[in-house]
Amino acid sequence: MIGSTPEAAGQAERSWSLSFTVNGERHELAIQPERTLLEVLREDLHLTGTKGACLEGECGSCIVLVDGVPQNSCLILAPQMEGREVVTIEGLADGTVLDPVQRAFVDHGAVQCGFCTPGVVLSTKALLAGNPHPTYDEVRRGLEGNICRCTGYMKVLAAALAAARAGVADDASGQADRPRP
Numbered sequence: 001m002i003g004s005t006p007e008a009a010g011q012a013e014r015s016w017s018l019s020f021t022v023n024g025e026r027h028e029l030a031i032q033p034e035r036t037l038l039e040v041l042r043e044d045l046h047l048t049g050t051k052g053a054c055l056e057g058e059c060g061s062c063i064v065l066v067d068g069v070p071q072n073s074c075l076i077l078a079p080q081m082e083g084r085e086v087v088t089i090e091g092l093a094d095g096t097v098l099d100p101v102q103r104a105f106v107d108h109g110a111v112q113c114g115f116c117t118p119g120v121v122l123s124t125k126a127l128l129a130g131n132p133h134p135t136y137d138e139v140r141r142g143l144e145g146n147i148c149r150c151t152g153y154m155k156v157l158a159a160a161l162a163a164a165r166a167g168v169a170d171d172a173s174g175q176a177d178r179p180r181p
């Protein structure tokens with residue numbers, strides 16, 4: 001039998017036990033402590049809706065909700081998630097029924113390549129949870145951490161405002177009416 005290498009032994013020693021909740025499901029993982037939340041979500045939990053682009057905290061593509069607050073998962077070390085509740089884009093839809101914010105983005109054509117969209121949608125969810133009836137300028141400020149490289153922002157802003165008009169934040173069941181045009 002071949003014994004473990006010093007490198008493998010060192011990696012095992014640095015393994016970190018992480019217990020956290022993702023999209024309502026409890027996970028217990030053994031991870032290396034230098035890994036980011038983004039890496040663990042995509043590589044260990046196969047939740048590839050969360051995108052990595054700049055990996056420097058500049059673009060918002062990797063945003064997830066941590067205890068309801070939008071966070072750049074590329075900047076968070078996974079061990080920091082101990083005991084926390086994370087929501088990714090996969091946690092919004094109810095089966096094949098889109099979350100009302102997702103619905104608004106589709107209805108307003110606010111998605112092109114879609115790379116930024118999970119982060120924008122989650123930022124919108126958090127914005128409307130804290131401010132159910134934002135003004136145009138409040139939506140702009142609320143989404144300023146999200147960069148889109150292809151739609152421009154007008155349709156994104158229109159979608160977010162439509163979701164607000166539909167009362168997304170007032171409807172915890174996620175079954176709000178479709179946004180009005």
Ligand code: FES
Binds near residue numbers: 062
């Ligand atoms: S990939 Fe995390 S902010 Fe750009």
Ligand code: FES
Binds near residue numbers: 110113117151
């Ligand atoms: S839809 Fe392509 S980056 Fe935003």
